Amino acid sequence: MNNRSRGTAYNNGAVPFSFSPAGFTSSLRSRLSDTMSDSPHAAGCRSAVSDDRNLPDTDLLTPLTIRGVTFRNRIVVSPMCQYCAANGMADDWHLVHLGSRAAGGAGLVFVEATAVAPEGRITPGDLGIWSDAHAEPLARIAAFVTRMGAVPGIQLAHAGRKASCRLPWEGGGQLALAAGGWNTLAPSAVPFAETDRPPTALDEAGIRAVIEHFKAAATRAVKAGFRVIELHAAHGYLMHEFLSPLSNRRTDRYGGSLENRTRIVLETAAALRAVVPPELPLFVRISATDWVEGGWDLPQSVALAKALKPLGVDLIDCSSGALVPSAKIPVGKGYQVPFADTIREQACIMTGAVGLITDAHQADEVVTSGSADLVFIAREMMREPYWALKAQQALNQEPSWPTQYGYAVKRRT
């Protein structure tokens, strides 16, 4: 496996839950076993409407309210690492990058994977939020995104064994200790690429520390003005490494059974819900499948989503892959939408769809067909910061230009 293909993942392609360790295991066990016995339709959401007169008239441009937060449309700027932070600090690039997409009409604008601890950065250029100083420039971004009418969200992340990489435009791949790299953490001492330094397997104290980092990060993020918090449990990073039997070889209560492998994600989600105010949404991004036989898969994702919902998680953002370099992924237009659709239907929870959704009509169809509640757009938003305004135009709605532009651009007609 060469370093280039290892890269970084992105190179390749209403009641707050109060966590109770005593009650946790038995309630989790029952939730997971419920999942296994449910028929898909027992949990189905869409069949909740009795006739077509009651079908909600919902499309890509319909506002959505989750808890106390209203998104002006269903268009989300997906988290996208910019790899240009110094010591984890956001700067003018991040402000302009995210600010212009908020001015471009998106409903929700996510700050990229933001590390909850320095060793949780994918590269030395990742954003971080492990100190109050980090929250200051992020607060400026949250304020500007809000001023532009979008909701500011932030994705909280720990890269686990895929931390300590070179910048993608410097070839990706693991960064040597001598070149400024660091030792990585994981559920088990199993490296991502065979040639990588093996990660250190976290002990229980280490797991507790990681959860505390997430909790402290979320507290800072909320104080900084972010109104959606997303837990990054996808793309082969730390949380996903615990979920998948391919990277989790533990024999303690954090490894082995599905219940054990999901434990850290559920504990972290519960810890986040405890500090994220009840009026603010909590999302979890997952890789719905590893695309590898014997790995994490869609039925396990449905089980996880069912277990996350009663903890106060509002939406599952459905991505896939990036746990192992050998996965063969059938990448194509909207190829991950079926995951959002199945999880929404079977776990009866809101979902976000992402992955090669580039066109307004395609994105609209994702919502109108009931496959997902939100549509996350990544690379096409890089190509076109005004994607959401253009989508309004394509879907025959008057584009909601910022006032400073609107009076002028409308003159053309």
Ligand SMILES: Cc1cc2nc3c(=O)[nH]c(=O)nc-3n(C[C@H](O)[C@H](O)[C@H](O)COP(=O)(O)O)c2cc1C
């Ligand atoms: C440059 C770049 C950076 C990315 N950074 C993140 C990230 O920080 N967190 C994350 O969950 N996904 C990240 N992704 C994945 C995207 O959010 C998205 O899931 C993926 O690109 C597929 O969507 P698209 O086809 O619209 O680009 C990144 C993707 C790209 C291209």
